[in-house]
Amino acid sequence: MATTETPQVTETSAPGQPQKVDWLAEIRGLALMLLAVLAFHSLVAKPFYIPSTSMMPTLWVGDRLVVSKYPYGWSWASASFHLLPRGDWRVWAATPEYGDIVIPVHPIRDEDYIKRVVALPGDTIEVRAGQIILNGQPIKREVVPSVRLPFEPTLLCKDGPCLTAFEAYRETGPDGQEYFAPPTWRETLPNGATYLTIDYTDQSLDNYGPYTVPDDSVFVMGDNRDQSADSRAGAAENGLGDGVPMANIGGRAEFITFSLDGSTTWNPATWFSSLRGDRAWTTLRPALAEGQAAK
Numbered sequence: 001m002a003t004t005e006t007p008q009v010t011e012t013s014a015p016g017q018p019q020k021v022d023w024l025a026e027i028r029g030l031a032l033m034l035l036a037v038l039a040f041h042s043l044v045a046k047p048f049y050i051p052s053t054s055m056m057p058t059l060w061v062g063d064r065l066v067v068s069k070y071p072y073g074w075s076w077a078s079a080s081f082h083l084l085p086r087g088d089w090r091v092w093a094a095t096p097e098y099g100d101i102v103i104p105v106h107p108i109r110d111e112d113y114i115k116r117v118v119a120l121p122g123d124t125i126e127v128r129a130g131q132i133i134l135n136g137q138p139i140k141r142e143v144v145p146s147v148r149l150p151f152e153p154t155l156l157c158k159d160g161p162c163l164t165a166f167e168a169y170r171e172t173g174p175d176g177q178e179y180f181a182p183p184t185w186r187e188t189l190p191n192g193a194t195y196l197t198i199d200y201t202d203q204s205l206d207n208y209g210p211y212t213v214p215d216d217s218v219f220v221m222g223d224n225r226d227q228s229a230d231s232r233a234g235a236a237e238n239g240l241g242d243g244v245p246m247a248n249i250g251g252r253a254e255f256i257t258f259s260l261d262g263s264t265t266w267n268p269a270t271w272f273s274s275l276r277g278d279r280a281w282t283t284l285r286p287a288l289a290e291g292q293a294a295k
Contacts, residue, residue, distance in 0.1 A: 041080040043069055048103070048114070048253065053162060054222035054229070055114055057147040057184065057196050058101070059253075061162065062260045063279065067103055067251040072096060077103075077250035082110040088216075088247045095120065095246070096218055099193025099286035101253040104220055104244045107235045112250060115220035115230050115240070116286075118189065119213050126209035127232065130199045130225060132187065133210075140188040140289075147196060151178035154262040165227060169200065193286035199225045205232045217243035253284040 040046075050063040059065070069078050073092040076084040082105070096102055096117045104113050118132055119125040126133040131141055149163065151170060166180035173179050188194040199206075203226055213219050220240065222228025233239020259279040264270050 038080055041069075042078050043074065045069060045254075046080060046251070047257070048112075050114070053165070053227050054224050055101070055116070056198055056224040056227075057149065058116075058223045058284070059114065059256075060149070060259060060276075060279070062262055062276070063256050064258050064260075065256045065284065066254045068254050069251045071100075071252045072102075072246060072249055075247040075249075077105045077248050086247075088245060090247055093216075093246065096249070096252070097193065098189035098191045099195060101284050101286075102218070102220065103250040103253065104240055105248045105250055106238075107241050107244075107248065113220075113230075113240065114253060115222055115228070116195065117218045118221050119219035121213055121215050121217055123219070124210050124212045125219050126211070127205070128207055129202075130206045132221075134190065139190070140186075142186050144184050144186045144196065146181035146184045147198070148173065148179040148181055150261070151180060152261045152263070166200070188289045192288040194289045195223065195286050197223045197225055201226050208232045211242055213243045214245075216246045218246065218249070219243050255284055256280060256282040 045066050045068045048065050048067045050059045050061055050065070053061060070092075072094045073090045075090045076082070076087050098117060098120065100117045101114060102117055104115060105111065106113060119134060124135050132139045146169070149166065152163070163180055166182045169180050169182045171179055171181055182198045182200045185197045185199055186194060187197055205225070205228075211219070219231045219242070221230045221232065229238040229240070231240045231242055231244060233241075235241040256279050259276040260274045261276055262274070264274040
């Protein structure tokens, strides 16, 4: 016996009538997208902006960079916006190497810093007249030709002194452009990691310690030694208060994506003229001194 299938009727809007929006589906899709972005920023990588001069000459105010979240494992500090409660736990824990540029979180405030690792767990560190002494041995530190930092009057800093602190070292180069050329040093750590620092005046943080870094902690300093609130300074002084627990490290700086000199305005022409083109894609992994092999 033959059967007759009843044709299915698809409801459509009448001509000229707008289709109804499924707002629940739209909101659900938006929420899933936001969760995916949050998970990526917390577990893989996130962008980071440099608002201060504490890591000059390596990092300039206005640099935008990528921070990877996985090199040392994950902790409460890995979560974007610091959504997780503080704790001392870590998943797949690993220890930084000398010279790594890391993102420590302030011990009291949920505020990200960016500093360089100069001492590892168990190291005894001293600073005498600006010279780092690790386990009783001064690290290699030599004067090099001064770096040239561009004179950019439109550049503003979020907090504290900006490039005007280098006013005594302002000069005009052969190209007619004005620069700051503060005293510059090259430091080399025990693993061969080498980088430039600025040290132009005597101040209290030039002398510190001795201090033994606790287990599962690191000691960090800014490359601009006279304008960096780091492990040498107490938490009440906006510093990091000695060794930074590894659970408070939110990631490792990898490379600069782009950099702006502060002259960007609403005018689209300035979106390109304010770019510092030669800084894009600069790696932030420390170089190795001559004769040192990469691991």
